[in-house]
Amino acid sequence: MARPGTKQLFLLFTLSYAIFAVAGKSYYDILQVPKGASDELIKRAYRKLALKYHPDKNPGNEEANKRFADISNAYEVLSNSEKRGIYDRYGEEGLKQHAASGGGGGMGVNMHDIFSSFFGGGKMEEEERILKGDDVIVELKATLEDMYMGGTLKVWREKNILKPAPGKRRCNCRNEVHHRQIGPGMFQQMTEQWPNSHVVCCFGGASYSPIFLSQVCEQCQNVKYEREGYNLTVDIEKGMQDGQEVVFYEDGEPIIDGEPGDLKFLIRTAPHNRFRREGNDLHTTVTITLVQALVGFEKTIKHLDDHSVDIGSKGITKPMEVRQFKGEGMPLHLSKKKGNLYVTHDVLFPTSLTVDQKSKIKELLA
Known part of the structure; x- marks a missing residue:
């Protein structure tokens, strides 16, 4: 070969x-x-x-x-x-x-x-200070199925975009250090951003603090804001917590001479018709008859990914009794483990009984 x-x-x-x-x-x-x-x-x-x-x-x-x-x-x-x-x-x-x-x-x-x-060091350092635009925070509801199995959400986003505009603009593009007298023999040093052009005024041979005149900068291109829209895909990871953030860096509001802010989606769990989530656990309520509560029953419920969970019982079930099913809850984020499922049993009592039924019940239970 x-x-x-x-x-x-x-x-x-x-x-x-x-x-x-x-x-x-x-x-x-x-x-x-x-x-x-x-x-x-x-x-x-x-x-x-x-x-x-x-x-x-x-x-x-x-x-x-x-x-x-x-x-x-x-x-x-x-x-x-x-x-x-x-x-x-x-x-x-x-x-x-x-x-x-x-x-x-x-x-x-x-x-x-x-x-x-x-x-610059092995220990935690504070994030450096930078001029940034505003962060945009949006609450986004995801289905419990998506939080259980993972999924995606399509979102329409509109924001301001910086575009070039004709001419130059007023700006503060150069740092200037100057001193201000605050008392006899006492001076305060101040660092501020000023325009490139300034005028120093002197009277009678004595120098005073500079008077800076804001002028149009010849180096800084003029800009304008334009509104634009586009689609975003937000990934819902399996087991994400309610309120967890999905961050799109630099997709927030822009700012001139700085970095745009971030776009942050707070993932919220949408209400579900069968399950209620508490952390990594799931809760649901099932209704059984009085006969089933007394003699036992066979029953399954459909989970969020459509697999069946056997919740039947061979013993007596008390009204509002809660049973735990380990490992049938929500998956833990970035883990193979799962929380638990808690099933509350709502016993359906008859609305009325005949004399003969009452007599038979008394005979049986006596």
Whole structure:
């Protein structure tokens, strides 16, 4: 049998990468950025997620530690142009082969070293202050089925977009340091942003604080706001908590000479006609007859993914008795574990009894 040629090997490698890409989340998904994201956007995404899932903020939380490791690994690759190029073409397996050949890879990185080099220390650091537009917070209702199995929601979004406009604009594009006398021999240093052009006024040989005149800057292009709309796809992950955020970085309100704010969807659980959610547990109520309550019954209920749960009983069931079914509740987010299902039994009593029925009941129960 002939050995496969270079073209065949390449096709096999490409196919294996395609299978890998379908099987798990990509580094772009982990950092919640699009594939064509700029280096600056990748930096900001890493900064926010690393601060959120850092072990110092989540002591004893194994899922957060795993998420932090995934975030660090994704950033280590996507922040390196060479590794990012290899990853985009050949996936994680390509990085492993690149590392094996002596080129250095994106696997087995020290997540704390990455965090330390990025923030300047191994301990938690405060996020740097940057001029940002307003965050937009939207409550979004998801069905209990989507929260149980995972799903997507389509959302129409309208926001202001900064567009170039004719001419120049007034701006504060240069820092100026000046001093103000606040008492005999006492001066206060102040740093403020001023326009490029200013006039210093002097009277009688004595210098006073500069009088700055706001003028149109020759370097800063004029801009205008335009309203635009587009569709967004919001991923509902299996087991997400009620009120959990899904963040679209830099998709909030824009601001001139700064970064746009973020768009944050607060995922709320929509009311359900059969189940009620409390944390990771589910609650439901079933109605049984008085005879079923006394002699037992066979009954199943349909779960959120349509699988059947046997809730029958061979014993006596008291009115409003609650029974627990372990592992039949909501899945825990980013975990294989599940909460519990609690079934409350509502016993349906007859509205009336005949004399003969009363006599027989007395005879039986006596």
